[in-house]
Amino acid sequence: MLSRVTMRHLIPVLLVLAGCAAPTDLEGDLDGVGGKADGASLALEGTREGYGVLRLLNDGEGSDFVFLDDVVALDRRAATNLVAHRDGADG
Numbered sequence: 001m002l003s004r005v006t007m008r009h010l011i012p013v014l015l016v017l018a019g020c021a022a023p024t025d026l027e028g029d030l031d032g033v034g035g036k037a038d039g040a041s042l043a044l045e046g047t048r049e050g051y052g053v054l055r056l057l058n059d060g061e062g063s064d065f066v067f068l069d070d071v072v073a074l075d076r077r078a079a080t081n082l083v084a085h086r087d088g089a090d091g
Helices: 004-018 039-044 048-058 065-071 076-086
Strands: none
Touching: 004 048, 039 048, 048 076, 065 076
16 A cells, blocks of 8 residues: 555645646647647656656556545546556556
8 A cells, every 4th residue: 555645645636636627728739649638647747746646546456446536536437537547458
């Protein structure tokens, strides 16, 4: 299980990500690959917080649906999609 200090830093980050709203102007908000850019992921990319979120999500034992839905208090759909993406076709 993750240390208490790590959880203290990651829970606020995950709560902020859960509260992000979609931009109203979708035109011009595209990434270089041709898809829509996600402002929250761009803000965390390459930061210690971003790596912490990835580490939390990639830890299969500590980031199951119940943990993300109940403890972190993510929206049920977000928790479902994060777990489904992590456990995707490649395992």
